[in-house]
Amino acid sequence: MQVGKRETTMERVNRGLARRYLQERLFRLFGLGAVILSICLLGLLFVSIGLKGWPAFEQTEILLDINFDQELFAVDNLMGADYGALVKSSMRSLFPEVKGRADKRKLYRLVSSGASYVLRKMVMEDTAIIGSSRKIWLPADDEVDMLLKGHIRRDVPESDRRLSDQQIGWIDQLTEAGLLKKKFNTTFFTAGDSREPELAGIHGAVMGSIYTLTITLLLSFPIGVATAVYLEEFAPRSRWIDLVEVNINNLAAVPSIIFGLLGLAVFLNIFGMPRSAPLVGGLVLTLMTLPTIIIASRAALKSVPPSIREAAFGVGASKLQVVTHHVLPLAMPGMMTGTIIGMAQALGETAPLLMIGMVAFIVDVPTGFTDPSTVLPVQIYLWADSPERAFVERTSAAIMILLAFLISMNAIAVFLRRKFERRW
Amino acid sequence: MWKKAVSLAAVSIILGSSASSLFAASGRDYIAIVGSSTVYPFATTVAERFGKSTRYKTPKIESTGSGGGLKLFCAGSGIDTPDITNASRRIKMSEYEKCQKNGVKKITEVKIGYDGIVLANSKASPKMQLTKKDIYLALAKDVPDPNGGEHLVPNPYSTWKEVNSALPDTKIEVLGPPPTSGTRDAFVELAMEGGCKQIGWIKAMKKKDKKKFKSICHTVREDGAYIEAGENDNLIVQKIVASPTALGIFGFSYLDQNGDKIQGSTVGGEEPTFENIASGKYPVSRPLYFYVKNAHVGVVPGMSEYLAEFTSDKAWGEEGYLSDKGLIPMPTAERKQFAAAAAALTPLVLK
Numbered sequence: 190m191q192v193g194k195r196e197t198t199m200e201r202v203n204r205g206l207a208r209r210y211l212q213e214r215l216f217r218l219f220g221l222g223a224v225i226l227s228i229c230l231l232g233l234l235f236v237s238i239g240l241k242g243w244p245a246f247e248q249t250e251i252l253l254d255i256n257f258d259q260e261l262f263a264v265d266n267l268m269g270a271d272y273g274a275l276v277k278s279s280m281r282s283l284f285p286e287v288k289g290r291a292d293k294r295k296l297y298r299l300v301s302s303g304a305s306y307v308l309r310k311m312v313m314e315d316t317a318i319i320g321s322s323r324k325i326w327l328p329a330d331d332e333v334d335m336l337l338k339g340h341i342r343r344d345v346p347e348s349d350r351r352l353s354d355q356q357i358g359w360i361d362q363l364t365e366a367g368l369l370k371k372k373f374n375t376t377f378f379t380a381g382d383s384r385e386p387e388l389a390g391i392h393g394a395v396m397g398s399i400y401t402l403t404i405t406l407l408l409s410f411p412i413g414v415a416t417a418v419y420l421e422e423f424a425p426r427s428r429w430i431d432l433v434e435v436n437i438n439n440l441a442a443v444p445s446i447i448f449g450l451l452g453l454a455v456f457l458n459i460f461g462m463p464r465s466a467p468l469v470g471g472l473v474l475t476l477m478t479l480p481t482i483i484i485a486s487r488a489a490l491k492s493v494p495p496s497i498r499e500a501a502f503g504v505g506a507s508k509l510q511v512v513t514h515h516v517l518p519l520a521m522p523g524m525m526t527g528t529i530i531g532m533a534q535a536l537g538e539t540a541p542l543l544m545i546g547m548v549a550f551i552v553d554v555p556t557g558f559t560d561p562s563t564v565l566p567v568q569i570y571l572w573a574d575s576p577e578r579a580f581v582e583r584t585s586a587a588i589m590i591l592l593a594f595l596i597s598m599n600a601i602a603v604f605l606r607r608k609f610e611r612r613w
Numbered sequence: 614m615w616k617k618a619v620s621l622a623a624v625s626i627i628l629g630s631s632a633s634s635l636f637a638a639s640g641r642d643y644i645a646i647v648g649s650s651t652v653y654p655f656a657t658t659v660a661e662r663f664g665k666s667t668r669y670k671t672p673k674i675e676s677t678g679s680g681g682g683l684k685l686f687c688a689g690s691g692i693d694t695p696d697i698t699n700a701s702r703r704i705k706m707s708e709y710e711k712c713q714k715n716g717v718k719k720i721t722e723v724k725i726g727y728d729g730i731v732l733a734n735s736k737a738s739p740k741m742q743l744t745k746k747d748i749y750l751a752l753a754k755d756v757p758d759p760n761g762g763e764h765l766v767p768n769p770y771s772t773w774k775e776v777n778s779a780l781p782d783t784k785i786e787v788l789g790p791p792p793t794s795g796t797r798d799a800f801v802e803l804a805m806e807g808g809c810k811q812i813g814w815i816k817a818m819k820k821k822d823k824k825k826f827k828s829i830c831h832t833v834r835e836d837g838a839y840i841e842a843g844e845n846d847n848l849i850v851q852k853i854v855a856s857p858t859a860l861g862i863f864g865f866s867y868l869d870q871n872g873d874k875i876q877g878s879t880v881g882g883e884e885p886t887f888e889n890i891a892s893g894k895y896p897v898s899r900p901l902y903f904y905v906k907n908a909h910v911g912v913v914p915g916m917s918e919y920l921a922e923f924t925s926d927k928a929w930g931e932e933g934y935l936s937d938k939g940l941i942p943m944p945t946a947e948r949k950q951f952a953a954a955a956a957a958l959t960p961l962v963l964k
Binding site: 341345385464465550552575 | 641643645647650653654656657658660661662664665668670671673674675676693736844845846847864866867869870871872873876932934937938939
């Protein structure tokens with residue numbers, strides 16, 4: 190064995206230096222790449238939803254000359270008058286050359302079936318308009334809307350389209366005359382669900398979500414905070430408490446459908462609460478969000494330094510006073526952040542609601558905690574499965590609304606943390 | 614400690630029972646409907662018009678699937694159970710018996726029309742001209758040995774040309790619903806079993822060993838040629854537009870809405886058109902039903918009016934608004950028969 194000059198430590202370090210630098214550079218590049226990739230994917234999601242959903246905020250309407258003929262209202266019940274006939278006669282006067290039953294039917298189909306309900310509402314609100322003649326913007330059929338938005342191809346054979354050449358001719362004439370226009374889609378924000386895309390809105394689902402989340406917040410926040418305070422500040426260290434802790438952590442990872450099954454068994458079958466009600470939905474989501482809130486609240490309580498408790502004890506405060514006067518206020522920002530994140534999670538949940546009947550077609554906007562209702566993500570799911578093409582853009586628009594809610598909730602959480610967080 | 618626990622339990626039981634009596638007593642002022650996702654688009658259309666044109670509230674409709682709907686429907690006759698259930702198949706004997714056992718004695722059956730199941734592909738590819746036998750041979754798990762003999766081999770076909778030399782030389786790739794779907798049940802029963810029966814020795818087996826016959830005819834291959842694409846039919850439409858060689862299986866209304874992008878394959882030489890399904894010429898079509906709990910008529914407001922609206926020609930007739938949504942109407946005589954049954958609430962007797 191040849192004895193050469195022994196390598197000094199410095200030399201060994203220098204030899205490996207280039208490799209270590211390279212490793213670090215690679216690691217950084219890797220991290221940067223991961224961030225860029227996830228931002229790109231998120232951007233792709235937003236852009237594709239935005240592009241698809243944006244047109245839904247506009248809806249084609251048709252300007253019709255409606256003559257509220259006195260004779261049509263010569264019935265006892267104004268509700269039961271034939272409002273469809275008003276629309277039909279107006280369409281006939283626009284295209285007097287259209288003859289024959291089949292052709293007329295095609296013509297009437299350009300206006301939404303919801304137009305007659307709009308007229309009925311106008312008459313019910315103000316009976317004085319009977320006998321007068323007015324120009325009114327009424328919703329056009331979803332097929333007309335799709336054609337104007339370019340979702341129906343004109344170059345395919347007539348039999349392959351839902352609109353005939355004749356109908357497209359009428360639509361072009363109306364557009365040229367300025368009687369057919371895309372307007373801001375207020376219906377989308379004021380109506381409940383509908384089978385007609387042009388009449389469908391998210392108001393019902395948004396209200397359902399609000400009622401459901403109100404129940405969830407009212408129950409899960411106090412219960413969650415109380416549990417966390419007890420476990421963190423008062424509970425004796427024992428096996429029993431350890432068991433409780435393990436179970437809470439476990440619950441946080443239980444698939445949400447399980448909570449739905451539990452809700453079905455307990456709230457509906459034993460307590461006999463009504464199906465499809467936000468009350469039950471809120472209770473089920475409470476069970477689901479509780480573990481999240483408890484874990485976040487305990488972390489917030491843990492981060493309050495012991496010196497604060499000791500100082501409070503030092504001036505003679507009781508245990509309860511220490512907790513309520515000092516520890517809890519300091520831990521509150523963290524607890525609220527955890528609660529908001531739990532709420533945001535609950536807002537996006539559909540699986541547990543399936544079992545308790547909140548995946549349903551509900552037209553009337555709910556007005557209370559026991560009215561049948563649905564929630565935003567369920568509405569998105571139901572629209573995504575509808576055959577009518579116009580529901581595609583509405584699905585994306587509803588997703589945009591849901592994302593807006595989620596982003597603002599998370600922004601509030603970040604804001605609270607920034608504003609009230611204290612560092613020791 | 615124990616005393617506390619016992620008193621706590623007592624309090625919660627009292628609270629629970631008072632809560633349940635509170636909810637049970639409150640009754641219900643809207644119709645509750647559950648059931649098939651295939652009937653859902655039609656039932657919701659009727660419900661919406663009913664709600665807007667009468668003084669009654671709009672019925673609530675849950676999409677639970679035919680089986681799930683009947684399970685809820687047959688759970689009892691209390692006011693907290695659904696009033697109507699939609700089904701994309703007829704009620705089974707076992708379900709009917711369960712209904713009877715749980716006190717749901719009188720049920721009215723109303724057939725509402727037909728739904729065609731189509732096999733469609735993108736317009737970018739040639740139209741497929743299939744027979745039921747082609748469908749069976751292309752999609753079954755085990756098929757008769759192509760070299761002859763009365764025994765089964767695992768499905769050896771990978772292109773349509775191998776199945777039938779008249780078909781194009783493209784890979785067999787079919788996107789369809791999963792086994793939980795009623796559309797899948799009907800497709801298997803009507804198309805695959807129909808093709809299966811055309812093979813003499815398998816048909817003969819039906820009498821001898823019904824179970825074996827069913828497992829031969831109803832089992833769909835699992836080697837990747839049939840792709841379960843979930844319950845969302847829109848997704849299947851989008852996928853077959855994106856991959857032109859693939860075929861998709863879904864309800865007629867989706868073909869009706871997307872006629873500019875996709876085309877329905879002919880089955881046995883018949884095009885899947887509205888007219889052909891209505892006349893019964895197109896072989897893969899199934900009846901749709903709903904079932905009414907007679908005991909709830911008169912208790913839940915608006916029940917008989919809803920039935921009248923659904924069974925009016927304005928709704929389910931040849932030119933009714935449901936045909937715009939893709940429902941294939943029944944012939945006039947059949948419509949009259951079921952409208953009469955709905956009006957008189959003739960109880961169903963299943964033997």
